[in-house]
Amino acid sequence: MAGQRVLLLVGFLLPGILLSEAAKILTVSTMDFKEEEKSYQVMSWLLPEDHQKELNKHFNFFIEEAFNGRGIYENFLKFMEQLAFQCSHLLSRSDIMDSLKNENFNLVIVDSFDYCHFLIAEKLGKPFVSVLTTSFANVNFGLPSPLSYVPVYNSLLTDHMDFWGRVKNFLTFFIFSRKQWQVQSLYDNTIREHFPEGSRPVLSHLLLKAELWFVNSDFAFDFARPLLPNTVYVGGLMAKPTKPVPQELENFVTRFGDSGFVLVTMGSMVNITSFREVLKEMNSAFAHLRQGVIWKCKHSHWPKDVNVAANVKLMDWLPQSDLLAHPSIRLFVTHGGQNSIMEAIQHGVPMVGIPIYGDQPENMVRVEAKKFGVSIKLEELKAETLALKMEQVIEDKRYAAFG
Structure with a gap:
């Protein structure tokens, strides 16, 4: 033919x-x-x-x-x-x-x-x-x-x-x-x-x-x-076979033992470092966790007067799907983009969503309804609230069952 x-x-x-x-x-x-x-x-x-x-x-x-x-x-x-x-x-x-x-x-x-x-x-x-x-x-x-x-x-x-x-x-x-x-x-x-x-x-x-x-x-x-x-x-059409994460990330994850780690990405459309107050609240919330945090956030753009939390590793780029497939992951903090959610569902990783615009709020309504995770409005984003939401999803057996 x-x-x-x-x-x-x-x-x-x-x-x-x-x-x-x-x-x-x-x-x-x-x-x-x-x-x-x-x-x-x-x-x-x-x-x-x-x-x-x-x-x-x-x-x-x-x-x-x-x-x-x-x-x-x-x-x-x-x-x-x-x-x-x-x-x-x-x-x-x-x-x-x-x-x-x-x-x-x-x-x-x-x-x-x-x-x-x-x-x-x-x-x-x-x-x-x-x-x-x-x-x-x-x-x-x-x-x-x-x-x-x-x-x-x-x-x-x-x-x-x-x-x-x-x-x-x-x-x-x-x-x-x-x-x-x-x-x-x-x-x-x-x-x-x-x-x-x-x-x-x-x-x-x-x-x-x-x-x-x-x-x-x-x-x-x-x-x-x-x-x-x-x-x-055709959800998941872009999925690829996962690979072991780079040794640098593996060494970081190992430091936290059974506590595991949290993956944080806010998509490619928003430079989170441009929004100083939100960045500070998120950084403070991550400091409350006993898990390690791998955060897609450009270190070169990080405010010089804000200290990165001790358990946080900033990455300009990261292999998102490979990290979601890692056995030590406990939570995915996401902006609620369609592809990110598809990858999280594929690997059974519970989510905390911080939707910003477009279809993201609608996506997080579905995530909550399906018991894949919880959502927090951007205008309500405070360190204490975010930390509480993350701990809730990590500890709640309903979400563990999904993962």
């Missing part, structure tokens, strides 16, 4: 690295479901420097304000407006678009975070598969969603609702629908500019055209809900 040509579109924006990786071109063999890489080409592009700075500014401001609990949605809209402008810039790049058309792909795989990818697939006139990197709810792609037991995004409800919970879910549905419309309408000018009148797509309709939706979640984590045949759970 001849190899099938696949276009993978990704473009999640991160400050300080390539802001838009427009396309990864892959050729894979589909015979016997064995994947064989024939060729791999990366096409990268950047916005003009002034627009690049503007996008970075909005992104960084969104993160900072979200961390301080202010104007999250309004700042998110401004950030998405920059993505819409970026989309228009990409579609106007005839060199890139012509190159993609000439490749004659059989299938396009899109990352659903940026709606631009759906417009590119439509422009190419190719069938596409969408990847939902978060759990359900924050994107409406046509699944049946009975409001009596399927929580709407931002409702912070579980699938067990009383009467007032259902009222809240019903009202949240209208708020969510309006916000979805607002975000999608940001791409209206892009659509008018790059699609001829009479054949202009509607973004909400494009979401329904996906041949398949791969959802980065699992039945063990998500609440029960109706699914369609083209919706497939």
